[in-house]
Amino acid sequence: MRITEHPILGTPEKGRGVKFKFDGKEIEGFEGEPIAAALRALGVMVHRKTKRFGLPRGIFCAIGRCTDCVMVVDGELNVRTCVTPLKEGMDVRTQNAGGRGAK
Amino acid sequence: MKRVDAIVIGAGPAGLSAAIECAKRGLKTTVFDENSRPGGQLFKQIHKFFGSKEHKAKIRGFKIGEELLKEASAAGVEVVLNAVVSGIFEGKEALIRLPDRMIHRKADIIIAACGANENMVPFENWTLPGVMGAGAAQTMMNLHAVRPGRRVLMLGSGNVGLVVGFQLLQAGCEVLAVVDALPKIGGYGVHAAKLARTGVPFYLSHTIIRAEGKNCVEGVVIGALKDGKIVPGSEKRFDADTVCLAVGLSPQSSLCEMAGCLMEENPAKAGLVPIVNEFGETSVPGIFAAGDVSGIEEASSAMIQGRIAGIAAAERLGFISKDTLKTEAARLEASLSKLRAGMFAPQNRGKNLEKTEEGCPVSMNLLTRGSLDAEEIYLYPGARWPLLEREGKKAPKIYPVIECTQNIPCDPCGSCCPAGCILVDEAKITALPAIDEAKECAGCGLCVASCSGQAIFLLEKTGAACQITLPLEFLPLPVEGAKGAGLGRRGQRLCDAEVVAVKTGKAFDKTNLLTIKVPAQFAMDVRFFKEEK
Numbered sequence: 001m002r003i004t005e006h007p008i009l010g011t012p013e014k015g016r017g018v019k020f021k022f023d024g025k026e027i028e029g030f031e032g033e034p035i036a037a038a039l040r041a042l043g044v045m046v047h048r049k050t051k052r053f054g055l056p057r058g059i060f061c062a063i064g065r066c067t068d069c070v071m072v073v074d075g076e077l078n079v080r081t082c083v084t085p086l087k088e089g090m091d092v093r094t095q096n097a098g099g100r101g102a103k
Numbered sequence: 104m105k106r107v108d109a110i111v112i113g114a115g116p117a118g119l120s121a122a123i124e125c126a127k128r129g130l131k132t133t134v135f136d137e138n139s140r141p142g143g144q145l146f147k148q149i150h151k152f153f154g155s156k157e158h159k160a161k162i163r164g165f166k167i168g169e170e171l172l173k174e175a176s177a178a179g180v181e182v183v184l185n186a187v188v189s190g191i192f193e194g195k196e197a198l199i200r201l202p203d204r205m206i207h208r209k210a211d212i213i214i215a216a217c218g219a220n221e222n223m224v225p226f227e228n229w230t231l232p233g234v235m236g237a238g239a240a241q242t243m244m245n246l247h248a249v250r251p252g253r254r255v256l257m258l259g260s261g262n263v264g265l266v267v268g269f270q271l272l273q274a275g276c277e278v279l280a281v282v283d284a285l286p287k288i289g290g291y292g293v294h295a296a297k298l299a300r301t302g303v304p305f306y307l308s309h310t311i312i313r314a315e316g317k318n319c320v321e322g323v324v325i326g327a328l329k330d331g332k333i334v335p336g337s338e339k340r341f342d343a344d345t346v347c348l349a350v351g352l353s354p355q356s357s358l359c360e361m362a363g364c365l366m367e368e369n370p371a372k373a374g375l376v377p378i379v380n381e382f383g384e385t386s387v388p389g390i391f392a393a394g395d396v397s398g399i400e401e402a403s404s405a406m407i408q409g410r411i412a413g414i415a416a417a418e419r420l421g422f423i424s425k426d427t428l429k430t431e432a433a434r435l436e437a438s439l440s441k442l443r444a445g446m447f448a449p450q451n452r453g454k455n456l457e458k459t460e461e462g463c464p465v466s467m468n469l470l471t472r473g474s475l476d477a478e479e480i481y482l483y484p485g486a487r488w489p490l491l492e493r494e495g496k497k498a499p500k501i502y503p504v505i506e507c508t509q510n511i512p513c514d515p516c517g518s519c520c521p522a523g524c525i526l527v528d529e530a531k532i533t534a535l536p537a538i539d540e541a542k543e544c545a546g547c548g549l550c551v552a553s554c555s556g557q558a559i560f561l562l563e564k565t566g567a568a569c570q571i572t573l574p575l576e577f578l579p580l581p582v583e584g585a586k587g588a589g590l591g592r593r594g595q596r597l598c599d600a601e602v603v604a605v606k607t608g609k610a611f612d613k614t615n616l617l618t619i620k621v622p623a624q625f626a627m628d629v630r631f632f633k634e635e636k
Contacts, residue, residue: 003248007273007578008149008163008613012248037247045232045319056318058232059251061221062239063138068230082242083139 001041018088035081035092036062036069047071047081048095071095107131107181109212109416110197112188112358115143116402117394117409118216119171119180124413125212126178128422133208134175135186135199141175142168143218145402147241149273150266151555151612153291153513155532157438158403161515161553163612165245167402191215191362195389212389212416215359215377216409219352219395224258227313229346233320237267237349244274252345256323257281258311259349262290262401267349268298273576279341282306282325287470291447292509293556295473300631302594305473311346312338320344352399362390371449372398382415382432383408389419400442400449407439445510445533460510461535474592475506477627483508484537485525489562489627491540501546501563504627505536507556519553521545548572552611561618562626569626570603575617580605581634589621589629598625600632 005011015031022039029038036047036059046056047069060068064083072093073079081092111122114136125132140146148164159167175182189205190198196209221236228234233252237259240251255276257268260283268278281298286308288295299305308328315322323346327337352373359377360366364385367378377385377392384391391412394405411432418428443449446456446465457465463482466475480486481493485505492498503524505516510533517527517536524542528534550559551574561572571589581587581602589600598621606616621629 001250001253003244003250003274005578006248007576009245009248014248033247037243037249040243040251041249047232055230056232057230058235058319059239059243060235062235062242065220082239085139 001043018086020086020088020090020092022092023094029086031088032085035071035073035079035084035086035090037082038086039081039092046094054096104196104207104209106209107133108210108420109133109214110135110195110208110210111214111216112197113143113216113218113394113396114138114141114182114184115216115218115394115405116145116167116171117218117396117405117412118143118214119175120406120409121214121216121391121393121413121416122180122182123171123174123178124410125214125416126175126180128414128417130212130417130420130422132179133181133183135183135188135197137185137187139185141172141182141184144238145171147238147245148402149245149270151614152403153401153511153555154403154442155512155514156518158407158442160513161555161612164402171406188358191358191390211420212391213362214391214393214409214412214416215356215362215396216392216394216405217355217358217396219399220355221348222351222353223348224311224350226311228316229314231314231316231320232318233316233344234314234346234348237263237347240345240347241267241270244276245270250274250276251347252276252320252343254279254341254343255345255347256311256325256341256343257347257349259283259351260285260288260290260295260305260307261349261351262294263352264347264349265290265294265298267347268303269294271347272298272301272303276345278303279343280304280306280325281473282309282311284308284310284328288473291511291556292466292469292473293507293511293558295469296475296506296592297557299473300590300592300594302590303473305471306339307471314346315340320346352395354396354399356392356396359385359390359392359396363387364390364392369398371452374399381436382428383412384415389416391416398449404439404442407435407442411435411439441532442512444531445512447509447511459508459535460531460533463508463535466508469508472593475508477592479508480504480506480627484535485559487538487540499544501561502544503538503550504560504562505538505550505554506558506560506630507536507554510535511556513555515553515555516550516559519549521547521549525550548606548616549610551616552608552614557614560630564623564626567623568620569623570618570620571626571629572616572618573630573632575615575632576613580607580615581617581632585634587632587634589619589625590631590633591628592630594631596633597628598622600629602632
């Protein structure tokens with residue numbers, strides 16, 4: 001899903017490759033890119049499940065507005081992954097319930 | 104509490120332009136923006152802008168963004184990022200949320216350049232991952248170099264839908280269709296034509312019935328609309344993994360409302376906006392609004408509005424005289440009125456225009472399927488030479504065919520031709536480009552690359568064959584000798600075609616010139632090339 005060569009933008013400038021965890025599994029992304037971009041590049045679509053009905057949510061606005069893409073990052077709930085830069089060793093988890101009492 | 108002369112909310116095209124004009128005149132100016140990068144949406148805009156040279160026509164949006172940032176830093180503008188302006192209170196006091204704390208700032212001037220929000224439209228399963236705003240798709244592919252999906256269906260045929268649709272193709276995605284509930288394509292015909300010639304179909308008077316899939320989009324079903332209802336049996340399913348919503352923008356004017364500015368619900372401005380005077384000043388003296396927050400328009404107009412507001416702010420605080428403001432604002436307003444003209448001008452929104460300013464008929468084919476019929480081309484002044492040729496009169500060996508058929512504010516083709524073949528009225532840049540028959544086309548191709556709408560093609564007849572030079576902004580670039588299909592304006596295969604030349608050059612700014620050879624009878628029909636191996 002990554003664009004390696006773009007007709008207008010050329011070769012994308014990316015940070016160094018880093019390892020991080022997604023639901024316990026070690027995967028790779030580029031440092032500094034939004035967590036959501038790293039996940040979409042690997043085909044991850046579901047970022048969380050809604051609290052009452054358990055319905056899947058993913059990237060919707062990609063600019064930090066809609067909060068559809070929030071996940072549990074390093075133990076913190078409701079982190080907007082579309083505007084949170086990826087760091088080496090981050091622990092990113094699908095958020096399976098709303099803000100309080102997440103499981 | 105820290106004081107500054109002017110607070111600007113939003114570091115997009117309007118906000119940066121306003122801040123630059125303030126700072127240049129000596130106002131201590133701070134811009135707050137909630138994003139981690141300045142530039143607003145400009146850095147996602149990878150297409151060449153329309154307008155005139157003074158509006159930075161034929162320069163790509165992200166380049167304009169870079170220029171603005173340089174100008175702002177040279178002028179001494181302070182830009183604070185990751186800073187959400189949460190409120191404006193009496194006495195021009197602003198409350199700003201930084202990542203780790205809240206701060207207060209007081210100013211004598213506040214310029215709200217908060218931009219717009221994307222509109223959404225609900226349908227069954229619209230919350231499934233894979234349904235996203237067109238802006239979100241643009242962010243993913245143009246800022247983060249990640250494709251939002253593989254097979255995309257675009258809802259909305261306004262300029263956002265058309266431009267993002269094309270950008271999806273450039274990013275290597277497949278665009279399955281552009282769907283719009285309205286009976287006509289909303290954006291520029293030239294943008295639609297760029298999609299249509301690659302084979303993207305348009306479904307007008309259609310809407311999305313539902314998205315399908317368990318955990319993410321696995322398909323989408325559309326249906327035809329009649330009198331606001333789905334026509335039974337008209338359902339059509341697409342094997343899409345992504346649905347992009349480009350159903351308009353709304354001014355993000357809540358801060359203006361909070362500041363006590365008089366507001367109005369104005370359909371021509373696409374929503375709730377502060378009422379402003381000719382300088383963008385709201386009913387609260389010293390509070391200005393510029394850009395999309397005061398009515399949805401293009402970034403080009405937003406930049407001028409921002410500049411006007413910035414200059415007026417300087418006058419309000421006594422940094423410049425009333426006369427200086429009058430002179431400078433008049434120049435900018437003239438520039439703005441050039442952009443606010445033509446078929447897509449705010450005052451023409453929703454109107455049913457049947458003729459161009461020149462009296463040419465507006466093509467219904469263009470408005471309903473994104474492409475002109477070959478026969479229709481001859482009705483427009485940009486096709487003067489093929490018309491003469493068809494009538495058996497003298498035409499040059501090589502000439503441009505300009506498939507620009509709507510009055511939109513744009514004139515780079517008129518100024519780029521070294522031979523002076525192409526005429527666009529300088530005072531009225533919405534005029535359709537015309538041909539000066541007395542001049543001789545040298546075949547340099549600058550017009551092909553300069554046309555922001557990619558609507559100019561060079562034709563050169565050589566016996567039974569014709570060489571067509573067309574603009575190409577896709578990868579991989581075909582090489583000389585490559586064989587494939589000559590596609591028509593709807594993307595349909597018409598004939599065999601062979602690549603004779605591929606020209607890239609700095610002056611073309613990534614719009615490559617692809618020259619293909621096709622049988623002469625297809626000269627006025629082939630407008631795209633698809634390599635076949």
